[in-house]
Amino acid sequence: MTAKLAIMGKSGSGKTTIVKAFLKIFKETFPDKSILLFDNDLTSELGHSFGMDIRKTIYGIRSGKHEYKTGIPDNMSKQEYIEWALEDITEPIDENVDIIVSWFVGSKDCRCPITKQLNDALQKLIERYDMVIFDCEFDLKYLNQLVDVDMDTALIVANPTDDSAHLAKRIEEFSAKHVAGGQLGVVLNKVGTKDIYSVIELLRRYELEILGVIPYDQNLTYEKESKIVSDAIKEFYFRLNLPQA
Numbered sequence: 001m002t003a004k005l006a007i008m009g010k011s012g013s014g015k016t017t018i019v020k021a022f023l024k025i026f027k028e029t030f031p032d033k034s035i036l037l038f039d040n041d042l043t044s045e046l047g048h049s050f051g052m053d054i055r056k057t058i059y060g061i062r063s064g065k066h067e068y069k070t071g072i073p074d075n076m077s078k079q080e081y082i083e084w085a086l087e088d089i090t091e092p093i094d095e096n097v098d099i100i101v102s103w104f105v106g107s108k109d110c111r112c113p114i115t116k117q118l119n120d121a122l123q124k125l126i127e128r129y130d131m132v133i134f135d136c137e138f139d140l141k142y143l144n145q146l147v148d149v150d151m152d153t154a155l156i157v158a159n160p161t162d163d164s165a166h167l168a169k170r171i172e173e174f175s176a177k178h179v180a181g182g183q184l185g186v187v188l189n190k191v192g193t194k195d196i197y198s199v200i201e202l203l204r205r206y207e208l209e210i211l212g213v214i215p216y217d218q219n220l221t222y223e224k225e226s227k228i229v230s231d232a233i234k235e236f237y238f239r240l241n242l243p244q245a
Contacts, residue, residue, distance in 0.1 A: 002127050003243050004149060006134040008171055009157035014189040016045050017220065018157055019135045021230040025237065026131055029245050033130035037099040040143045044101050046135045056089035057103040062114055083121045105146040122147040140175035150180040153241045155187050155211065160196040169206040183241040185211035192216045212236030
């Protein structure tokens with residue numbers, strides 16, 4: 001059974017850092033498990049944070065612009081080609097960790113065969129891994145336009161401001177029906193010394209569960225991992241509907 005974790009929130013909220021922190025924790029806790037990073041963010045920042053410039057995307061397959069590096073064998077069906085092409089654009093990060101980038105996604109309203117073919121092929125790809133971390137564009141609605149997938153845990157990353165709390169409620173409204181009985185809650189990120197009582201009260205008024213708090217790491221750079229972030233996640237990891245040590 002594949003464990004699926006979605007990280008949602010607006011651009012700049014710290015999603016990429018949190019994705020990398022969860023990856024670090026998964027690798028340390030379950031060193032033999034296979035992990036897929038699924039970059040569903042239009043900025044495609046996740047690959048860049050590993051020093052990778054990934055140009056092959058799921059959108060390239062959908063648009064018909066992808067060319068398999070060894071050519072297409074004769075008598076291959078369209079479904080087989082899509083599955084093969086997904087293998088081609090999945091890039092290794094290390095021995096047990098791969099990454100795939102979606103970029104633009106189509107609409108589920110499109111009745112063209114590629115919509116269902118991609119959905120079926122991506123479901124098959126996802127289920128091959130022990131753990132998948134989805135770096136979402138904003139909410140689960142955008143990801144669901146590409147592939148139907150039920151999350152074990154979906155985390156809304158919110159900064160400690162009232163505006164971010166309002167936005168977290170919108171993300172929750174767009175995403176709730178796509179969690180399908182899984183866990184959905186908020187992680188407050190970049191929390192400094194400022195009193196955040198009003199933000200917490202606002203989230204509670206919205207009936208949003210606060211699953212964890214992550215302090216602000218003033219020494220964090222784009223390329224590096226943050227021990228402060230990783231340690232904070234370890235403190236509330238036991239609350240998450242994810243594999244436990």
